[in-house]
Every structure is written in structure tokens, then in C-alpha cells.
Amino acid sequence: MDLNQLGKEVLKAQPFSQYLGMELLSAGEEGVELALKVRPEFYQHLGVVHGGVIAALMDNALTFAGGLVLGPEVLTVEFKLNFLRPAKGERLLARSKVVQAGKRLAVVQGEIYSEEPEPRLVALGQGTIAKV
Amino acid sequence: MDLNQLGKEVLKAQPFSQYLGMELLSAGEEGVELALKVRPEFYQHLGVVHGGVIAALMDNALTFAGGLVLGPEVLTVEFKLNFLRPAKGERLLARSKVVQAGKRLAVVQGEIYSEEPEPRLVALGQGTIAKV
Amino acid sequence: MDLNQLGKEVLKAQPFSQYLGMELLSAGEEGVELALKVRPEFYQHLGVVHGGVIAALMDNALTFAGGLVLGPEVLTVEFKLNFLRPAKGERLLARSKVVQAGKRLAVVQGEIYSEEPEPRLVALGQGTIAKV
Amino acid sequence: MDLNQLGKEVLKAQPFSQYLGMELLSAGEEGVELALKVRPEFYQHLGVVHGGVIAALMDNALTFAGGLVLGPEVLTVEFKLNFLRPAKGERLLARSKVVQAGKRLAVVQGEIYSEEPEPRLVALGQGTIAKV
Numbered sequence: 011m012d013l014n015q016l017g018k019e020v021l022k023a024q025p026f027s028q029y030l031g032m033e034l035l036s037a038g039e040e041g042v043e044l045a046l047k048v049r050p051e052f053y054q055h056l057g058v059v060h061g062g063v064i065a066a067l068m069d070n071a072l073t074f075a076g077g078l079v080l081g082p083e084v085l086t087v088e089f090k091l092n093f094l095r096p097a098k099g100e101r102l103l104a105r106s107k108v109v110q111a112g113k114r115l116a117v118v119q120g121e122i123y124s125e126e127p128e129p130r131l132v133a134l135g136q137g138t139i140a141k142v
Numbered sequence: 143m144d145l146n147q148l149g150k151e152v153l154k155a156q157p158f159s160q161y162l163g164m165e166l167l168s169a170g171e172e173g174v175e176l177a178l179k180v181r182p183e184f185y186q187h188l189g190v191v192h193g194g195v196i197a198a199l200m201d202n203a204l205t206f207a208g209g210l211v212l213g214p215e216v217l218t219v220e221f222k223l224n225f226l227r228p229a230k231g232e233r234l235l236a237r238s239k240v241v242q243a244g245k246r247l248a249v250v251q252g253e254i255y256s257e258e259p260e261p262r263l264v265a266l267g268q269g270t271i272a273k274v
Numbered sequence: 275m276d277l278n279q280l281g282k283e284v285l286k287a288q289p290f291s292q293y294l295g296m297e298l299l300s301a302g303e304e305g306v307e308l309a310l311k312v313r314p315e316f317y318q319h320l321g322v323v324h325g326g327v328i329a330a331l332m333d334n335a336l337t338f339a340g341g342l343v344l345g346p347e348v349l350t351v352e353f354k355l356n357f358l359r360p361a362k363g364e365r366l367l368a369r370s371k372v373v374q375a376g377k378r379l380a381v382v383q384g385e386i387y388s389e390e391p392e393p394r395l396v397a398l399g400q401g402t403i404a405k406v
Numbered sequence: 407m408d409l410n411q412l413g414k415e416v417l418k419a420q421p422f423s424q425y426l427g428m429e430l431l432s433a434g435e436e437g438v439e440l441a442l443k444v445r446p447e448f449y450q451h452l453g454v455v456h457g458g459v460i461a462a463l464m465d466n467a468l469t470f471a472g473g474l475v476l477g478p479e480v481l482t483v484e485f486k487l488n489f490l491r492p493a494k495g496e497r498l499l500a501r502s503k504v505v506q507a508g509k510r511l512a513v514v515q516g517e518i519y520s521e522e523p524e525p526r527l528v529a530l531g532q533g534t535i536a537k538v
Contacts, residue, residue, distance in 0.1 A: 026192035029183040051161040060158035061205065061218050062198025062533055069193040086193050087379065088402055090222035090354055090532060092513045094506040098534040109530055114378075115351065115404070117488045117530060118450040134513060136486060136532045138352055138402060140379070165483055219511065222354040222400060224381045231395040241398055242358040246510075247483065247536070249356045249398060258510055266373055266381060268354060268400045270484055270534060273509070290456035293447040317423040324422035325482050326462025327470065333457040350457050354486035 011027035013037045013078055020074070020082060030063070032070060040072040048100055058096035059124070061130075065091055068120050068135040071104035075118040075141025079111040087115070089137025097132040098122035106135075114141045145169045145210055152206070152214060162195070164202060173239035174206045180232055188260040191264075193254070197223055200252050203236035206249040208271025211243040219247070221269025229256035229264040238267075246273045264274035275303045277342055284338070284346060294327070296334060305371030306338045312364055322360035323388070323396075329355055332384050332399045335368035339382040340403025343375040351379070353401025361396040363388035370399075378405045409433045409474055416470070416478060426459070428466060437503035438470045444496055453490035455520070455528075461487055464516050464531045467500035471514040472535025475507040482511025483511070493520035493528040502531075510537045 015039035021027050021044075030052075035043035046067050054060040073086045106120035116139045123129035149169035153159050153176075162184075167175040178199050187194040205218045238252035248271045255261035281301035283292050285308075294316075299307035310331050318324040318384035337350045380403045387393035413433035417423050417440075426448075431439040442463050450456040469482045502516035512535045519525035 016468060020187055023187035025183045025185045025191060027186075030194075051157045053157045054159075055152055055155035060156060060198070061201040062158055062162075065197035065201045066192070066194025069197045073193065080462060085228075086225055088222065088224040088352065088381075089197075090220065090257055092220040092505075092532065092534060093218055094452075094513055096217075096439065104266075110527065117352075117490055118532070134515070136488065138529060170503075220484065220513075224400065224402060226374075226381055241356075242395065249358055251398070263374065266383070266400060268398060270356060270358065284451055287451035288456060289449045290458055291450075292457075315421045317421045318423075318427070319416055324420060324462070325465040326422055326426075329461035329465045329485075330458025333461045337457065349492075350489055352488040353461075354484065356484040357482055360481075391412035397462065402529045 016082060017042065017074055022049050027070060030066065031128060032067065037074065037078060038101045040080065042071055042103060044071050044104040048102060058098055061093060064093065064097065064122055064133045067102055067104050067122055070131060071106035071120045072118045072135060072137040073139055075106035075120070076116040079116050080139060080141040083142040084139050085142055087138040087140050089135050091133055091135040093133050095130060095132050099124035099126035100136050101125045116127065148214060149174065149206055159202060162198065163167055166200065169206065169210060172238050173237060174203055174210065176203050176236040178234045180234060190269055191234065193225060196225065196229065196254055196265050197237050199234055199254055200265060203238035203252045204250045204267060204269040205271055207238035207240050208248040209247050211240050212271060212273040215274040216271050219270040219272050221267050223265055223267040225265050227262060231256035231258035234262060235258045247271070275405065280346060281338055291334060294330065296331065299336040301338065301342060305369060306335055307343065308335050308338070308368040310366045312366060322362055322365065325357060328357065328361065328386055328397050329378060331366055331368050331386055332397060334383045335370035335384045336399060336401040337403055339370035339372050339384070340380040343372050343380050344405040347406040348403050349406055351404050353399050355397055355399040357397050358396060359396050361388035363390035365389045367393060412478060413438065413470055423466060426478060427464065428463065433470065433474060437501060438467055440467050440500040442498045444498060454494055455498065457489060460493065460518055461531045462488065463498055463500050463518055464529060467502035467516045468514045468531060468533040469535060471502035471504050472512040475504050475512050476535060476537040479538040480535050481538055483534040483536050484535065485531050487529055487531040489529050491528050495520035495522035497521045499525060
């Protein structure tokens with residue numbers, strides 16, 4: 011099974027990813043792309059996308075990138091996330107990549123864009139993924 | 143209006159917090175406590191709570207703690223989160239506190255517990271909140 | 275050999291820790307305490323201790339805390355550090371502790387105080403240590 | 407005064423940067439490059455460069471990148487750093503860049519390479535810089 015197909019199956023098997031509506035656009039050696047359509051229930055009280063939605067999308071993007079190189083049985087050890095701008099677009103796009111991988115640990119980076127409609131960078135992340 | 147009441151109103155005004163079902167248990171000088179009942183749609187594919195749920199709860203716990211000292215108009219600059227154990231309980235409990243606050247920035251810490259039914263620490267976070 | 279003695283020997287065997295003048299005050303199940311006398315060469319251009327000195331001390335405090343529970347052959351996977359206030363005192367004091375430890379990974383927290391002469395918290399850290 | 411010249415003067419005015427021997431190779435809109443020759447006193451007990459040296463270099467690289475866009479009066483709010491591989495080369499090279507900048511805050515990324523003699527990526531960082 012190719013990475014793209016595997017990624018789609020894992021994402022489909024995650025109730026929370028389905029609940030939010032995450033889609034895997036691509037997965038390969040070069041990294042992962044996830045998309046998330048913004049629904050009215052994703053906002054916070056000031057009319058922009060809630061940071062928790064962005065954090066959840068970053069978590070998935072980073073973990074999937076780690077799974078590309080470490081295999082599907084991974085867990086997210088930790089990640090750090092900077093919020094760069096409020097997200098107001100109709101869709102969020104996450105791109106992540108593996109920066110370095112050993113046998114048990116991978117270091118990953120991720121970016122989240124808000125399509126307004128041109129993609130604007132709204133969050134930047136860096137994390138560590140471990141093979142279970 | 144007291145901090146507790148204000149916190150409840152902000153939480154109620156956040157569609158995403160309502161969508162997940164977050165509850166403010168307490169808010170005061172000593173910090174914030176949020177609770178989140180785990181629903182079937184919150185799991186990932188291995189049968190434990192999805193990291194994205196925990197990240198979203200941490201985001202809210204840290205931001206609310208910052209809002210206690212900086213006022214309600216705050217944004218989360220960044221946070222970092224370690225996942226300590228899989229969360230399997232029926233409810234998540236988040237506790238956060240302000241470690242240091244200036245006029246414009248506050249540094250906050252947060253812990254998330256899974257009630258199994260005794261509370262087990264499942265995530266640890268540290269972040270920076272800014273007055274808008 | 276007790277943890278205190280072991281910690282002192284590792285610290286003595288680290289040329290960089292000796293170069294800066296780090297001292298291990300205590301090491302035990304409850305965590306680690308390191309001290310660093312501030313010398314004129316530790317400042318930055320605005321007359322306070324350089325962030326790099328604080329980062330180096332945090333790195334050591336976190337790694338030593340991890341070594342308490344994982345054994346002496348550890349490496350620092352990552353850490354995050356907030357600078358809370360400028361440090362102007364004559365000595366820095368670092369306190370770190372293990373928050374959670376598994377077989378291969380430990381999550382640690384650290385605080386750095388500047389003695390002015392009362393200890394003021396100047397930095398807060400959170401990191402991940404791995405058994406080699 | 408151009409950014410390159412300004413950066414060199416700030417670096418020269420920092421006793422700790424001089425103590426370690428940091429050099430500014432370039433500073434401009436595209437980011438900052440710093441170099442640090444590895445001296446015997448920079449090692450830890452296992453014969454590789456101490457994490458504290460790498461953390462100090464990362465701190466400077468990130469802060470200088472923030473200073474490019476926010477002006478020379480900046481402070482490092484926080485940063486996060488992953489150690490990717492042991493550094494064994496004769497010189498460390500740090501490259502940092504601004505990912506996003508507002509009026510008061512900039513988000514920066516940095517990489518540290520060990521010249522062995524080909525540059526190998528040994529650390530990855532992400533941080534937040536504020537105008538004082």
C-alpha cells in the first residue's frame with residue numbers, strides 16, 4: 011500500500027479527524043498535506059477560527075508526517091506551535107515535513123495556511139514523533 | 143463581573159468550545175479549571191483520545207489563564223505541549239495558571255488530567271499569551 | 275554511588291559546564307539544583323545576563339533531571355524556554371524536576387532564578403530527555 | 407548603517423558572544439548567519455558539543471533575526487529547540503530567518519549545522535522575539 015493510501019485509511023479510522031472533517035490531500039516522502047473546511051462551529055468568540063482547531067490540525071499534520079518515516083504506529087511526543095495571524099478563510103491547509111528521522115524519533119515541521127482565498131500562513135509548528 | 147462569570151460567558155460565546163462541550167469549572171487569581179467530557183467522536187484510531195482534542199483543550203486552558211491577568215482581549219502567541227500518556231478516561235480536566243505576567247505578555251502553564259477515574263496527568267503545556 | 279555524587283562527577287566531566295562554572299547543589303528523586311555564579315563575561319550588550327547563558331543552564335538542569343530517572347546515558351531531545359525577566363543578580367539558580375518518566379523518555383520542567391539577592395524567577399522551561 | 411554592520415556591532419558589544427567567539431557572517435532581509443568555532447571547552451562528557459553551546463548559539467541566531475525586523479531593542483520571549491544529532495565538527499553554523507513579523511512580535515526559525523566538514527543539521531529552533 012502506498013503512503014497516500016495508508017494515510018487516508020488512518021485518517022478515516024480516526025473519529026476525531028472525521029468529526030472535524032479533515033482530508034488528506036497528499037502524503038509522500040516530501041511530506042503531508044491536510045485540508046480542513048472551516049465550519050461555523052470552528053470559530054471562537056471574536057469571529058476567527060479557534061486556536062484549538064488550528065492546534066488539532068497541526069497535531070495531525072505533524073503526527074502523519076512522522077508516520078511516513080517511522081511507520082503507522084507512532085505517537086506524538088510533543089509539539090510547539092506559534093499562531094501568526096487570525097485565520098478567516100473558508101479552508102485551512104496544513105503542510106508538514108520530516109526534518110530529521112532516526113530509528114525511533116522524528117523531528118517534524120508544519121505550516122498551516124488559511125485560504126482567504128490566497129493561502130496566508132497562520133501557524134507554524136515544530137514537534138517530535140516517536141515510534142511506539 | 144467576577145472572573146468566574148466572565149470566563150463562563152467567553153466560553154459560551156466560543157462556538158468551537160461549545161461544539162466540543164468544554165465547561166469552565168473555576169477561574170480566579172489562582173488559575174483556571176476546564177472540563178471536557180470525552181465523547182466517542184473524540185478518539186483516534188487506536189482507541190484513545192485524539193491528541194488534537196487535548197491540544198484544543200490545552201489551548202483554551204492556557205488562553206483563559208492569560209485572560210485572567212491581561213483582560214478578555216487576548217490572543218495566544220504560542221504554546222508547547224508534551225503528551226505524557228494516552229488518555230482513556232471519561233472526562234478530561236485542564237488546570238492552568240499564570241507563572242508571570244507583564245503589561246502585554248503572560249507566561250502560562252497547563253496540565254491535563256484524564257479521569258480514569260482517578261486523575262492521571264496526560265499532558266503538560268507552557269505558553270505565551272498577549273494582550274491584543 | 276548516590277545520585278548526588280554521580281551528578282557531580284558528570285558535571286565535572288563536562289568541559290563546557292566547567293568553563294561556565296556550573297555547580298550541582300543537589301540531585302535526588304525530587305529533582306536537581308544547579309548554581310551558576312554570574313561573571314562579567316556572561317552579559318549581553320544591555321547589561322543583563324545573556325539569554326544564551328540561561329539557555330545553557332536550563333539545558334543542563336533539564337538533562338540532569340532526566341538522567342536521574344533514565345540513567346546517566348541520556349540525551350536532550352528538545353526543550354522550550356520562556357524568558358520571564360532580565361537577570362541581574364550575582365548568581366543563577368536552576369531547579370528542575372521530572373514530571374513523567376517512561377522507559378525511554380522523560381518529560382522535565384525547569385525554573386531559573388536570579389538571586390537579587392532574593393530569588394526572582396527569570397526563566398521557565400519544559401523538555402524531553404531520552405535514554406540513549 | 408546597514409543591517410550587517412549593525413549586527414556586527416551588537417555582537418561585539420555582547421560579552422558572552424565574545425567569550426564564546428561568535429561571528430556574524432551575514433545579516434540582511436533574508437536572515438542571519440552566525441558561526442562559532444568549536445573549542446575544547448565546548449564539549450560535554452561524551453565528546454560532542456554541549457547542548458548548552460548549541461542552545462546559546464540558537465538563542466543569538468533567533469534574537470538577531472528578530473532584531474532585523476523589529477529594530478535593535480528586542481528581547482527573546484521564548485524559543486524551542488530540537489537537537490537532531492550530536493555535533494562533532496570544528497565549526498557550528500547558525501542560520502535563522504523571520505517567518506512572520508508584526509509591529510511588536512516576530513516569529514523566527516533557526517537551524518544549526520556542524521561542519522564535519524560538510525554541514526550537517528544538528529539543531530532546529532522556533533521562537534518569538536518582541537520589541538522592548
